[in-house]
Amino acid sequence: MKYALFLGCKIPSRLPAYAASTRAVFQHLGVTLLDLDFNCCGYPARSVSRDGFVLAAARNLALAGQAGLNVLTPCACCFGTLRHAIALLDEDAALRARITQALAAEGLAWSGAIEVEHVLPVLARVIGVDALAAGVRAPRTGLRVAAQYGCHTLRPSNMARFDNPLAPTIFEDLISLTGATPIDWPRRLDCCGDPLHDANAPLSETMTRAKIADALASGAEVMCTACPHCHLRFDGVQSDTADASIRTLLYTQLLGLALGLPAKSLGL
Amino acid sequence: MSHTLFHAALDASLLLCALGLLWRMSTWYRLRIGPDVQDVTLVHRLRALLRGLAAALFTRRAFHVGAALLLDVLLQRRLYRSDKSRWLTHLLIFVGFMGLLLMHALAAVVTLKLFTGYESTRNPYLFLRNLFGAMVVVGLAFFLFGLRHRRRHTRHAPARRPRDAAFVVLLGFVLATGFLLEADKIVSPQVFYRMAKEFNGSADPAELKPLRAFWASEFGVAFDDLTVPIAPDLLRQGRAMHEADCETCHAGAASAFVSYPVSRVLAPLARVLDAGQAPTWLLYLHVFACFIGLATLPFTRFYHAFAAPISLLVNGAGPGRALSSAGRAVRRALALDACVGCGICDAHCSVAPLARHLDNRYLLPSHKLIATGELTRGRLLPSGHPTDGARDAAWRAAEGAFGCTDCGRCTSVCPVGLDLDDLWQSGRADLARAGLTAPAQWVRARPALAWAELLQSDSWPRSFFDPDARDAPLSADRSSFSRCVQCQTCTNVCPVVAHSTDPGSGVDLTPQKVMNLLRLGLRDLAMGSSMVWSCATCYQCQEHCPQGIRVADIMLELRTLAVQRLGTVRSQKEFS
Numbered sequence: 001m002k003y004a005l006f007l008g009c010k011i012p013s014r015l016p017a018y019a020a021s022t023r024a025v026f027q028h029l030g031v032t033l034l035d036l037d038f039n040c041c042g043y044p045a046r047s048v049s050r051d052g053f054v055l056a057a058a059r060n061l062a063l064a065g066q067a068g069l070n071v072l073t074p075c076a077c078c079f080g081t082l083r084h085a086i087a088l089l090d091e092d093a094a095l096r097a098r099i100t101q102a103l104a105a106e107g108l109a110w111s112g113a114i115e116v117e118h119v120l121p122v123l124a125r126v127i128g129v130d131a132l133a134a135g136v137r138a139p140r141t142g143l144r145v146a147a148q149y150g151c152h153t154l155r156p157s158n159m160a161r162f163d164n165p166l167a168p169t170i171f172e173d174l175i176s177l178t179g180a181t182p183i184d185w186p187r188r189l190d191c192c193g194d195p196l197h198d199a200n201a202p203l204s205e206t207m208t209r210a211k212i213a214d215a216l217a218s219g220a221e222v223m224c225t226a227c228p229h230c231h232l233r234f235d236g237v238q239s240d241t242a243d244a245s246i247r248t249l250l251y252t253q254l255l256g257l258a259l260g261l262p263a264k265s266l267g268l
Numbered sequence: 269m270s271h272t273l274f275h276a277a278l279d280a281s282l283l284l285c286a287l288g289l290l291w292r293m294s295t296w297y298r299l300r301i302g303p304d305v306q307d308v309t310l311v312h313r314l315r316a317l318l319r320g321l322a323a324a325l326f327t328r329r330a331f332h333v334g335a336a337l338l339l340d341v342l343l344q345r346r347l348y349r350s351d352k353s354r355w356l357t358h359l360l361i362f363v364g365f366m367g368l369l370l371m372h373a374l375a376a377v378v379t380l381k382l383f384t385g386y387e388s389t390r391n392p393y394l395f396l397r398n399l400f401g402a403m404v405v406v407g408l409a410f411f412l413f414g415l416r417h418r419r420r421h422t423r424h425a426p427a428r429r430p431r432d433a434a435f436v437v438l439l440g441f442v443l444a445t446g447f448l449l450e451a452d453k454i455v456s457p458q459v460f461y462r463m464a465k466e467f468n469g470s471a472d473p474a475e476l477k478p479l480r481a482f483w484a485s486e487f488g489v490a491f492d493d494l495t496v497p498i499a500p501d502l503l504r505q506g507r508a509m510h511e512a513d514c515e516t517c518h519a520g521a522a523s524a525f526v527s528y529p530v531s532r533v534l535a536p537l538a539r540v541l542d543a544g545q546a547p548t549w550l551l552y553l554h555v556f557a558c559f560i561g562l563a564t565l566p567f568t569r570f571y572h573a574f575a576a577p578i579s580l581l582v583n584g585a586g587p588g589r590a591l592s593s594a595g596r597a598v599r600r601a602l603a604l605d606a607c608v609g610c611g612i613c614d615a616h617c618s619v620a621p622l623a624r625h626l627d628n629r630y631l632l633p634s635h636k637l638i639a640t641g642e643l644t645r646g647r648l649l650p651s652g653h654p655t656d657g658a659r660d661a662a663w664r665a666a667e668g669a670f671g672c673t674d675c676g677r678c679t680s681v682c683p684v685g686l687d688l689d690d691l692w693q694s695g696r697a698d699l700a701r702a703g704l705t706a707p708a709q710w711v712r713a714r715p716a717l718a719w720a721e722l723l724q725s726d727s728w729p730r731s732f733f734d735p736d737a738r739d740a741p742l743s744a745d746r747s748s749f750s751r752c753v754q755c756q757t758c759t760n761v762c763p764v765v766a767h768s769t770d771p772g773s774g775v776d777l778t779p780q781k782v783m784n785l786l787r788l789g790l791r792d793l794a795m796g797s798s799m800v801w802s803c804a805t806c807y808q809c810q811e812h813c814p815q816g817i818r819v820a821d822i823m824l825e826l827r828t829l830a831v832q833r834l835g836t837v838r839s840q841k842e843f844s
Contacts, residue, residue: 008675009618009673012680013674013675013677013680014674014676028496029490035521039617040618044393044673045619045671047708047804052395052622052625055621055624056625080801102624154807156807156810157811165811170789190763190806193804195805196764197759198708200774200802202773203767203768205540206609206767246767
């Protein structure tokens, strides 16, 4: 099994541990991840230009198409944005024509055949929960974990096609197989606040702190993330505060530990 | 060449070069990039420099500095990783140039001291001089070819800089005059007689006949009074004379594998060239071109040979080290100076497709760096009453700066090792201080009603065609929001609304009210709403809407419309 690994803009420079742990886990599972010359997924351009956003996304998909690989991304926002672009290209013929023309200038083509996947569904459904559970060597028994879904994996559900948007279970299933205990917390599907970080910093911080407080009040020891934006947001807010804080852990790190991979290879 | 003239010209060039370098280096201590270094004084910076130097030389950091000197400066490790063909180009020019500089130009102070038997016309020196020269010529050809290729195939090629043209012209001229001079000296009877007089004791053509015959046939001197073919006897005599007086200093002319073929082209012109004193003025042209290169070094591409190693050493000396504000101040100003304009960052830039789509070069690092420098020097947005063009350029630069996703690739590929990440962050802060902000800020700086009034008075030619249908199809199509029944579900599930308990939190309207404005045909009012820019794009509204309205998608479309429409009226009003 082979995928083109789409790390996006945040992971290589701000959260290299996510790249390392993703590579380590998938290598352990026998999945090959290849690096292509990708650009930004297009999410930040959504506020500036619709065509610009779709072009950025489509260029990545065209590169993957050229290599004949489906795309795997550990970032919820990149995942949502790329799938969103695919949906727009499918529904808007005029847009598709403009993007096709812009890509042709670079010798690239939009084929429409490329699938974009997030790390969690590939682990849960392609590798399989049972197969993963069978490989657990060091169960994290007793660890109480809050699953931080992230918005763009779940919503809009008709484009993301990730899990039930109102009552998802995929993250909790993946946590359970490591031996840890997923806790139920009221704000689990809420926004982490990161997209407002620049636009409205105070509001953004209020949102992040509300989530942290909720997870702690619900008995979580660890906030488990599957998106660099959520992860960096929790770490960023907690880095300059004396308030009660919660430990953050990437899902690929949690799984890697359970599979018995060395902590160093997971960026821990 | 007269000694006095030579030394006067050399001293003058050195002085000009030193003054130019001081002037350029002074910017490292004058420019203030970023709000965190505005209070840093010259004394602070000089102290940081001395501390840095001391630490670099006398602590364990000396090891890092040494490694950086070898791997990054001399071997260009970073360039090798980023672009192999340009590494080869750089290597050819660098090794060739340094070879010529040390072995040939500085022969009296370097080569002679190291190798006692040095003679410029002996091997390996004769051969090496041609080899080094050929390396520079081939390297320059690669450089020009690559430049042309990039300009043709890149939408926003790095800015054209006069300093690059000056570099190519000067270096090319020095090389061309050098090879021509050597070729002309090979064919010149005049030079032959001068040498013969000095080492053979005679300049009499008749007396020198055997030697002339030998040198004409073996070394390519172009005498026009020799009868061909030359008798073998005469050649034998000539060889004996050559062995007695010349051989110790002369390797075969063919070792000059560039100049010798050139000399074959010049041979028929030898007499004319001699009559015109070509060996003398070619020497003057060659030497004075070098002096001009030296004097103008601080203002041509040659300057990077000075600034880039310093940048690499500064960055190599403190890996991942948190600097003092004085250190940051120097490093940022140095970054503006040390950028070679190679454009490798642009080729790896994450938002390059957006730069092409928006036709805004300021999204690309190499152009953004220039804009950062202009902003710092007060040239991007001149105080007083800037022209429309200047305002437009300033806002384009802001669009570029705030369009950066901070992916850090430019920093990781920069062959000069610049900390561009830090430069972009401080540059954005400076832009914001100058009133040039990201859309989320400048749109929200004015109430929705004020924007709507500005738009009313604007002479946008709406009647011709509606660009929104293309760029914002949902908000342009009534059917995408007319189903809204104002049930408030979107507002009830909105985390932004839920957390906005404080009236100053930047939420003027609820999502359902934004939808209602659209239903009422008040899109101009909707796009200026601060709610549109406080949307977290979490898609709860869209997911929960019982009428299937794409609320969040419409919010995002309204943002793109605001950037376009409000952007055109903003400049007109803001500064007038």
